[in-house]
Amino acid sequence: MASQGHCLRYEGCNFFRQRLVLATLSGRPVKILKIRVKDESPGIRDFEASFIRLMDKITNGSRIEINETGTSLYYQPGLLFGGTLDHDCSVQRSIGYYLESLICLAPFMKHPLRITLRGVTNDQIDPSVDTLKATAIPLLKKFGIDGEYFELKIVKRGMPPGGGGEIFFSCPVRKVLRPVQMTDPGKIKRIRGVAYSVRVSPQIGNRIVESARSILNNFLPDIYIYTDHLKGANSGKSPGFGLSLVAETTEGYVISAELASNPQGQGAAILPEDLGKNCAKLLLEEIYRGGCVDSINQSLTLLLMTLGQQDVSKVLLGPLSPYTIEFLRHLRSFFQIMFKIESKTFEERKGADKVLMTCVGVGFSNLSKTIK
Amino acid sequence: MLIDASFGFEMETFEFLNICQVHGFPKIMGVLTHLDSFKNNKQLRKTKKRLKHRFWTEVYQGAKLFYLSGMVYGEYQKQEIxxxxxxxxxxxxxxxxxxxxxPYVLADRMEDLTNPEEIRLNPKTDRKVSLYGYLRGAHLKNKSQVHLPGVGDFALSEVSFLPDPCPLPDKLKKRSLIEKEKTIYSPFSGVGGVVYDKDAVYIDLGPNYSLQEQQRAEDPSHELVQSLVSTNVTIDSKMSTSKVSLFTDSKPLGMEDVEKTEFEMPTEERVIDAESGRVRRKAVFKNVQNEESDEDDADEESDDDEEEEEEEVNDDDDNEDDNEVDDLLEDNDDLEDTAEYNGRRATKKLAAEEPKKPDTMEMPAFADSDDDLENSEEEEIQDSDGDPEDSEDESPDEEEEEMEDSDDEVVVRKPTAALDSGNCTGEDAISSDSDTDEEPPKDMDEGSEDLPEEDAVDEEDLLKEDEDYMEDNDASEDTVGALKWKEDLKKKAAETFLRHQQSVTxxxxLVYGTVVENEDNEEDDDNKEALGGLFHVSRPDKESKRAANALDCSKFAVDGPRDWEDDEVMGSIRDCFVTGQWEDDKDAEKLLKEDEELYGDFEDLETGEVHKGKPKSQEDESEEDDDEAEDDDDKDEDKVDPTEDEETRQRIEKKKKLKERFNMEYDDGDADATYFDDLKEEMQKxxxxxxxxxxDQDDETRVQYEGFRPGMYLRMEIENVPCEFVTNFDPQYPLILGGxxxxxxxxxxIQLRIKKHRWHKRILKTRDxxxxxxxxxxxQTVPLYYIEDHNGRHRLLKYTPEHMHCGATIWGPITPQGTGFLAVQSVSSTTAxxxxxxxxxVLDLDKSITVVKKLKLIGYPCKxxxxxxFVKGMFSSALEVAKFEGAxxxxVSGIRGQIKKALRTPEGGxxxxxxxxxxxxxxxxxxxxxxxxxxAFYNPVTSLLKPVGQKDSWTGMKTVGQxxxxxxxxxxxxxxxxxxxIVRKEKRFxxxxxxxxxxxxxxxxxxxxxxxxxxxxxxDKLRPAVIxxxxxxxxxxxxxxLxxxxxxxxxxxxQKHRQQRTEFKKQKEAEEEIKRKKRKxxxxxxxxxxxxxEKTRKRSSLAGKSQN
Known part of the structure; x- marks a missing residue:
């Protein structure tokens, strides 16, 4: 072929997933150089290798070249294939690391994706599966991705460092996405959450709930936090506990926050009460940032807006996270999409300044889907 | 679609219709011509009817067919047209x-922008061309991939928009256009005589159109035009030649005359040269080729010959060659022809462009045409490759002339470094203006400022200034001129810059501006983004370098956690909750109160119910709690009685709303609100x-957000175009740029569902x-045909089925599913x-295929x-057997079995x-x-790269049979x-x-x-014979x-008896029938x-009763 879309080059391992995901969606090859060149252990890490393997599994015809030291990577995307798969994620990062990207790609597969991921379900770095289940799934529904098989199930929980968790994610396939206008976040009407604990005393869950409520009750009475205590085979390999909170608005948008205990043998033990309170405060912080989408899903929202029809989509976000900002830049280089960014200031008691993001979709259509 | 009625439908007609059908059927209207060739009226009617019905079956029932009754004086009747x-x-x-x-563009102009030096060094070097045209279809993004049918795939290196060269007339409410506004548009025709470029506008004077039309009918020059059509020249030139307007009484113009007249034009220029006495630099020509400025021949000719002035506003690109040619020829011819030429010139007026530039000059309309004529005549000139040397030689003279001619207009030529004024393309700015920090934004703004506005005054001022400047310095004009150009813009640029600063947050x-440089570094050098120009950026920030290897995490950490138990902090998000204070228009309590104020005891069944008992909407009810108490106080304080004005306004609004709802419910709400209607409404919204x-945004910012809108007039640059595209350019062939x-x-x-066309004579063979x-x-590609079995297997076919759909897999460009597909076996030969x-x-796209063919492995029992x-001879190793265990x-005799296990000996048994x-x-x-x-054979048809005249002779790979x-x-x-x-021994059992x-x-x-x-x-048992x-x-x-x-x-x-019986029976039956009838x-x-x-009896009895 005359022009294979010019290859994009990047340096460094940061925003690794974004780049691969966008490359896959746009069909442009990408080259990432100088991955941890100055590091003591240069090259890609296990979790990145695992991510690449996952990309290879869900696509067909991808070409991936990694040099000997692992410091440079060339990725020529194939077509998203999907199907029933399973993947063992690296325990260095939680499943959320992989799932975030999968959620971006899943609606554009050839066959509906039904994937089982194994590894760490909750950790302190990445968004946990609970949070993604509570936030990303309703978000996708706003874009018209919905259906019988649209589910995210936590089969087993696994905490770091041992892992041993398992989730099941299935997502239907869409040809086109719906444009969205998410400009009015509404008001928070209820707060839900999950306090999970594995291989620790079942009381811990209740203690977390109590403490979290003590903070949140100042704002809202409708709070219900489930305690999820898993035992036996479903509890993974390491002990741990944590809390994931979700605030739901009258317009159906969700804002989340979460906190997990320190992994076994790392750092000081955390009191469940502290964890509950801190998590509640994090949620308030997130609410303070506000917008129709919480900070972890900003990039997902923007991506889905970009991949819409050639229609205007709008979304009101809180302050843009660094990840999102980089994502916007990437969107521009991969899709030539630029967002109109307007800053909105609300009256005094509605938290931080909001950002209204507007864009025209690129008219993306799922090239993988078969028509009969 | 034109159909010659005297001939009937042609094969091409049907082929065309089929092509249309495949690629989406646009509305088609047939036009029947040559109807006057029918002498017999009845036959005419019959033919019309026959053709109409055939057309209908092909297109759709009731498709429009237009009848042109015929030519009068070699022209169609005006009314009919x-x-x-x-x-x-x-x-x-x-x-x-x-x-x-x-998005797609039907290009109407093509310019070669390659550095002439490069061409000189290597005539086969890849070219850089710019294409112009109206964008249609969808939004076009800068840097996107495009396909030029007949050439290949390219990436747009730069896109900018220009003001519409052929704008609609201002007032729309008119039955017909006034003559001045009648413009005709066709690709490669030099749109309306005005050529717009990034940084300048050039006017080519189109003569008065009506005049010309009148003349065409009676003028012998029409024949000339006709004869020209057959020559192999640009449409551009044809157009301009066809515009020749002459005095009606002049003698017929022959081809030569025309040429001569055209050569004169430059002569006149010379005369004027002396008057204006301006000089231009030599070097320009080389530079000019790099620039995007476009040469144009803007000309005017006033009624009086003596004050005829001309302007040759320059073109840098290919036209340049032509100009040189002019000059060459002009030298020879000018003297003799001047007088004649002047005498013959008809009055010309500026067409639609005039109001914009009142003081621009007109010029003989032949400016372009002559060049092209020569092109057609003199073949050596046609080839632009050969010209660079010539151009260098000629350039001084020509340049001088040009300069001198122009009073008001000048083509601003800037060195390559200054090509930045593209409307919205920031990358230029970045590339070119690394010298000063403030400049890039200015350039950007400038471009957007004056071009879209079409502000002639601005433009002219600029141009004038530039001109003056150039007059001043001859030698260093190039560089300084460019600077001057920029300086001139500073003021405006600054304004716009400020404005931008305000509007853009x-x-x-933060997101786009500062990181542009950084990203550009990361990407290819030429791959710079469009918008960056707005903000000049210092070199890659260290931050990003540091972050390059940071943790890849989407979480947004909170840096300074607040104390959420503090009341003040808590207050900052209080209104985010339903328990907080609501906006005025949503606060149920307030609404209710208003309602009461306005309507007293008004009770609306819907809203009233909700608002009546509780001050909050239903959702809140459940959540209302102890928090409510404290909040309520706040609310009460906040509530202020609306003033009188506000009240009435609100009342009106309220009424409107109610009315709307009423309308919704009773007009069409219940009956027609189908899913389809909802969908339509949603789409409309x-x-x-x-x-x-x-x-509300200006075009420049707009294109950044949504890309270039359909309807814009664009200038697109493409690099690495094969040189044949330029050298063999033939404007007779449409050039499309498809996004x-x-x-x-x-x-x-690509998997396709395919069907052999029912009219194609032969079936198609796999791998042909x-x-x-x-x-x-x-x-061109190599398809494999397959058919899907019941179990979903794709079985290879050797040939396409005769009358059935089948699948086909090809190696080709990824194209969205559902796209139509059409195949021919050859584009070069014309067959009957x-x-x-x-x-x-197209059904499916993939990176691997699933087509299989049947394979029969044969083995022989050995024991x-x-x-x-034990079976041997089927496989060659135990490993192979292992793969087929259980198969x-x-x-041959039909006994079924199963493979169990491999044997040690023989190998593969x-x-x-x-x-x-x-x-x-x-x-x-x-x-x-x-x-x-x-x-994996994918061979794009590169018909536009073929030499002129052979463009329809493209042949790709041949079939084995061929x-x-x-x-x-x-x-x-x-x-x-x-x-x-077959010899079979008879089997003996x-x-x-x-x-x-x-x-x-x-x-x-x-x-x-x-x-x-x-x-x-x-x-003894035998009986004897009787004799x-x-x-x-x-x-x-x-x-x-006996x-x-x-x-x-x-x-x-x-027999007789039987007959008698039947007769008797018949008779009997007839009698019986009669009897029955009578009885009945x-x-x-x-x-x-x-x-x-009975009736009477009843009646009488009834009557009796009643009487009783």
Whole structure:
């Protein structure tokens, strides 16, 4: 072929997933150089290798070249294939690391994706599966991705460092996405959450709930936090506990926050009460940032807006996270999409300044889907 | 679509219709011509009807067919053409999916921007060209991939928009256009005489159109035009030549005359040269080629010849060659022709452009045409490759002339560094203006400022200034001129810059602005982003470098956690909750209060219910809690009684709302609100939003957000175009620039549903190359045909089915599913047959294929046990066997079996079980499927790269059959696939012998019946033959004869009797029928009588009763 879309080059391992995901969606090859060149252990890490393997599994015809030291990577995307798969994620990062990207790609597969991921379900770095289940799934529904098989199930929980968790994610396939206008976040009407604990005393869950409520009750009475205590085979390999909170608005948008205990043998033990309170405060912080989408899903929202029809989509976000900002830049280089960014200031008691993001979709259509 | 009625439909017509059908059917209107060739009225009507019906079956029932009655004086009648135009303009077009989802441009101008030095060094070097045209279809993004049909795939290196060169007239409410506004548009025709470039506007004077039309009918020059048409010149030139307007009384112009006249034009320039006395620098020519400024011939000719002035505003690109030619020729011809030329010139007026530039000069309309004429005449000049040397030689003179001529207009030529003024393309700015920090934004703004505005004054001022400047410095004009140009813009630029700063928030700068440089570094050098120009950026920030290897996490950490137990902090998000304070228009309590104020005891069933009892909406009810108490206080304080004005306003609003709701409910709400309606409404809403969203912004910012809108006039630069595109450029062929979606630039396997066209004579063979038209692209590829079995297997076919759909897999460009597909076997040859071989649609795209063909593995039993046998010769190793363990087998005699396990010896042998005992003579089959590979052959049709005149002779890969035919190689059949008479030995079976003991046990029925042979009849049992006497013989003969006669008689009598009987029966039946009828009638009468009697009886009895 005359022009294979010019290859994009990047340096460094940061925003690794974004780049691969966008490359896959746009069909442009990408080259990432100088991955941890100055590091003591240069090259890609296990979790990145695992991510690449996952990309290879869900696509067909991808070409991936990694040099000997692992410091440079060339990725020529194939077509998203999907199907029933399973993947063992690296325990260095939680499943959320992989799932975030999968959620971006899943609606554009050839066959509906039904994937089982194994590894760490909750950790302190990445968004946990609970949070993604509570936030990303309703978000996708706003874009018209919905259906019988649209589910995210936590089969087993696994905490770091041992892992041993398992989730099941299935997502239907869409040809086109719906444009969205998410400009009015509404008001928070209820707060839900999950306090999970594995291989620790079942009381811990209740203690977390109590403490979290003590903070949140100042704002809202409708709070219900489930305690999820898993035992036996479903509890993974390491002990741990944590809390994931979700605030739901009258317009159906969700804002989340979460906190997990320190992994076994790392750092000081955390009191469940502290964890509950801190998590509640994090949620308030997130609410303070506000917008129709919480900070972890900003990039997902923007991506889905970009991949819409050639229609205007709008979304009101809180302050843009660094990840999102980089994502916007990437969107521009991969899709030539630029967002109109307007800053909105609300009256005094509605938290931080909001950002209204507007864009025209690129008219993306799922090239993988078969028509009969 | 034009149909010659005197001839009927042509094959091409149908081919065209089929092409249309495949790529989405636009509305088609047929136009029948040559109707005047029918002398017989009846025949005419018949033909019309016949053609109409055929057309309808092909297009759709009731498709419009327009009849042109014929030519009058070699022209169509004006009224008819006008009607036709009107019909065409009111046709409704169904939006085609492909066109609405892909941007495309029908180029109307092509310029070569390659550095002439490079061309000089290597004439075959890849070119950089710019294309101009109106964007249609969808939004076009900068840097996106495009396909030029006939050339190939490219990435747009730069896109900018220009003001519409052919704008609509201001006032729309008119029945017809005034003459001045009548403009005609066609590709490569030098749009309306005005050539817009990034940084300048050039005017080529179109002569008055009406004048010309009148003349054309009566003027012999029309013939000239006709003759020109056949020459191989640009449409551009044709157009301008066709505009020749002459005095009506002038003698007919021949071809030569025209040429001469045209050469004069430069002469006049010379005269004027002396007057204005300006000089231009030499070096320009080289530089000019790099620049984007466009040369144009803007000219004016006033009525009086003496004050005729001209301007040659320059062009940098290919036209330049032409100009040189002018000059060359002009030198020879000028003197003799001047007078004649002047005398003949007709008055010309500026057309639509005039109001914009009142003081621009006109120039003979031949400016372009002559060049091109020469091009056609002198072949050596045609080739622009050869010219660089010439150009260098000639440039001084020409340049000088040009400069001197122009009073008001100048083409601003800037060095390459200064090509930045593209409207919105920031990358230029970045690349060119690294010298100063402030400049990039200015340049950007400048471009956007003056060009879109079409502000002639601005433009001219600029130009003038520039000119002046140039006059001042001859030598260093290039560089300084450019600077001056920029300086001039500073003021405006600063303004716009400020404005931008205000409108665009810091955030945008944060996201896009500051990192542009950084990203550009990361990407290829030429791959810079469009918007960066707004903000000049210091070198890559260290932050990003540091972050390059940071943790890849989407979480947004909170840096300084607040104390959420503090009241003040808590207050900052209080209103985010339903328990907080609501906006005025949503606060249920307030609304309720207003309601009460306005309507007193008004009770609305819907809202009233909700608002009545509780101050909050229903959702809140459940959540209301102790928090409410404290909040309520706040609310009460906040509530202020609305003033009078506000009240009335609100009341009106309220009423409006109610009315709307009423309308919704009672007008159409219940009856027609189908899913479809909802969908339509939703789409409408979205469309409104799309329109409204960016409406208030200026074009420059707008294109950054949404890309270039359809309807804009664009200038697009493309690099690395094959040199043949430029050297063999033929404006007679349309040049389309089709935008591609994401990943549509890649290649992969495409699965199609395909059907051989019913009119194509031959079926298609797998692996025979086909030329396909798919999306924008035309390419040759090698298809594999397959059919889907019931179990979903794709089985390879050797040939397409005759009348059935089948699948096809090709290696080709990724194209969205549902796109139409059309294939021909050859584009070069014209055959009498229908050329469209197949049509189809894209089903699926993939990077691997699943087509399989049948593979039969054969083995022979080497040892046979009861139902088990050892089979050898099917595989070559135990590993292969292992792969097929459990596979089902079959023998020639139909015994089924299964592979069990590999044997040690012989190698590749295996044990298999069967449902019955095999024979050694049996052959064992294993039916498997073997995946086939599609050859990765994708050969775009590059017809536009062919030399002029041979563009329709593109041939791609030939089929094996063609090659064999051409080279005279006969196919050598393998010996065993030749047919030969089958010789079969007759099989002899042994007799069936049943043991005696078994025979005894069998029931009688099944026992072999071995009848003993009859013995010979003994002599005594034989009866002697009777030999009669002659007399006896006679008697016998007589008796025989009598018997025969008797028999015959009897038969006859019997027949007669039968006949009589049937007749009698018939008679009887008829009588019976009559009798029955009579009886029926009698009965009827009787019954009616009875009935009447009964009635009267009843009536009388009733009457009696009543009387009683």
């Amino acid at each position: 006008r009607n036709l135009g009107r019909f065409i303009s009111v046709m409704k077009f169904r939006p085609l999916v492909w066109q609405t989802s892909h 810091n955030l945008r700068k 979205q469309a409104d939003l799309n329109r409204a969203e960016f409406e 591609l979606g994401n990943s549509e630039g890649n290649v992969g396997y 190359p086909l030329i396909c038209s798919l999306g924008w692209r035309r390419f 047959d229908f050329r469209i071989a197949a049509t189809g649609v 046979i046990f009861k139902n088990t046998a 089902s087998l079959r023998t 295996f044990r298999a079980t069967f449902e019955d005992k095999l024979l050694m003579s049996d052959i064992v089959f294993l039916r498997t499927w073997y995946p086939v590979t599609v050859p 090659l064999r035919h051409e080279l005279g190689i006969k196919l050598k059949q393998p010996k065993d696939s030749l047919y030969k008479p 042994n007799q069936l012998r049943i043991p005696r003991s078994l025979q005894k046990a069998l029931p009688f029925r099944s026992k072999p019946k071995n009848m003993e042979r009859k013995g010979k009849v003994t002599k 009669r006497e002659p007399h006896e013989k006679k008697i016998m003969a007589l008796l025989d004869a 018997g025969t006669v008797n028999k015959y008689k009897k038969e006859k009598a019997k 009638e009698a009965n009827k009468r009787r019954y009616s009588l009875l009935g009447q009697k």
